[in-house]
Amino acid sequence: MSGPFSDITETIFADKSVLQESYQPDEILERDEEIDAFSHALQDVLFGYEPENIFLYGKAGLGKTAVARYMMDELRAEVTVRDETDDLHIHEINCNGKTLFMVVRHLVNELLPEGASPFPKRGLGTGDAFDELYRQLDRIGGTHLMVFDEIDHLDDADTLLYELPRARSNDYITDSMVGIIGISNNYTFRQELSAKVKDTLMETEISFSPYDAGELRTILRYRAERAFVDDVCDKSAIAKAAALSAQDMGNARQAIDLLRVGAEVAEREQADTITDTHIEAARTRVQRGRLQNKIRDQTEHAQYILETLAKLHERGEVPARSKTIQEGYERVADSYGSTPLTTLKSVQDHLSDLHMLGFLLKHERNQGRSGGQYYEYELDLDPMIVLETREEIVQASE
Numbered sequence: 001m002s003g004p005f006s007d008i009t010e011t012i013f014a015d016k017s018v019l020q021e022s023y024q025p026d027e028i029l030e031r032d033e034e035i036d037a038f039s040h041a042l043q044d045v046l047f048g049y050e051p052e053n054i055f056l057y058g059k060a061g062l063g064k065t066a067v068a069r070y071m072m073d074e075l076r077a078e079v080t081v082r083d084e085t086d087d088l089h090i091h092e093i094n095c096n097g098k099t100l101f102m103v104v105r106h107l108v109n110e111l112l113p114e115g116a117s118p119f120p121k122r123g124l125g126t127g128d129a130f131d132e133l134y135r136q137l138d139r140i141g142g143t144h145l146m147v148f149d150e151i152d153h154l155d156d157a158d159t160l161l162y163e164l165p166r167a168r169s170n171d172y173i174t175d176s177m178v179g180i181i182g183i184s185n186n187y188t189f190r191q192e193l194s195a196k197v198k199d200t201l202m203e204t205e206i207s208f209s210p211y212d213a214g215e216l217r218t219i220l221r222y223r224a225e226r227a228f229v230d231d232v233c234d235k236s237a238i239a240k241a242a243a244l245s246a247q248d249m250g251n252a253r254q255a256i257d258l259l260r261v262g263a264e265v266a267e268r269e270q271a272d273t274i275t276d277t278h279i280e281a282a283r284t285r286v287q288r289g290r291l292q293n294k295i296r297d298q299t300e301h302a303q304y305i306l307e308t309l310a311k312l313h314e315r316g317e318v319p320a321r322s323k324t325i326q327e328g329y330e331r332v333a334d335s336y337g338s339t340p341l342t343t344l345k346s347v348q349d350h351l352s353d354l355h356m357l358g359f360l361l362k363h364e365r366n367q368g369r370s371g372g373q374y375y376e377y378e379l380d381l382d383p384m385i386v387l388e389t390r391e392e393i394v395q396a397s398e
């Protein structure tokens, strides 16, 4: 008997998970210098000294998260074979979409003894959460490394980065030590931190530069060997995926996505090998698919604001202040027969959310000596994709 699935066999993939986002490679390739600098900065941990604070930065897809995970795994392993080292606790948190309170609460909950009820979501404030954090740190003792990934998405990063490194010198903790590892996709984030925070956090800065085509080929070859059945992936397909991604920010995540989607295209065509034509076809799908889904997930008004910023971009009027964006947004909302949100504050809240979600770049500006501060915003993605996605959504709803 034959059903809709009976003809399907796995011909291309030996282990597709190797190409999926959650896969953590056993080896980090082509990042020897960064790993060197990182291990140097971490070595104090091995001898029971207060850890150095470390800041990793570089554009998306350059291996920051992968390198940090790898280093933490290696450090954990190293600590277990050395008797003289303090107990080491590593806490890894992605700050994307979280508030300061959520981040501190998360840390507290990780530290609370087993069976204790979690720190309440409501009723207590961030200050209370910090107090509880310090109590728990001292209760447990040892060295605590806290990895804050995508910290540029955290609105009040300054407070976090001010508080934690000073906890010991301020006597909030005495029996434990804390080290901070901040990871940011965006370098302007660093410039916007207060001077005091900059000094402490930036004891060691490690910058991740874009991969060139040769480095991406090495990374892809490693994955291809593990992901595909022998000999189905052409060398030229790997070279193509590497070259396309090298041209476009040197992003390893994108290179791996191209390889995976290229393989899926080949699979669907029942091709025997993955070729550069399949990678070409994958390119358009990868770029657009990701962003389109993200845009579609936004509320109606958030989408109007994205559309406004795309239009301002086309006219060369970005970065723009929230007031300018509000005016454009009102026109956009009107044009769809929708009633715009009336207050500037509500537009600013949306801008702040969209920034947290990674759609926008936010620039802090100072107004000379009068001391006022304000923000300017622009899209952090191709405006054409916003406009086309909006068009598709509107057409589908007509």
Ligand SMILES: Nc1ncnc2c1ncn2[C@@H]1O[C@H](COP(=O)(O)OP(=O)(O)O)[C@@H](O)[C@H]1O
Binding pocket: 020, 021, 023, 024, 025, 027, 028, 029, 030, 031, 058, 059, 060, 061, 062, 063, 064, 065, 066, 067, 219, 252, 253, 256
């Ligand atoms: N040097 C590398 N060696 C092996 N895999 C890498 C390397 N750099 C990046 N990757 C892979 O590329 C993808 C994106 O890397 P990631 O660390 O998430 O980037 P970032 O955190 O800088 O945005 C992940 O799948 C990661 O495993």
Ligand SMILES: [Mg+2]
Binding pocket: 061, 064, 065, 066, 149, 150
């Ligand atoms: Mg990352």
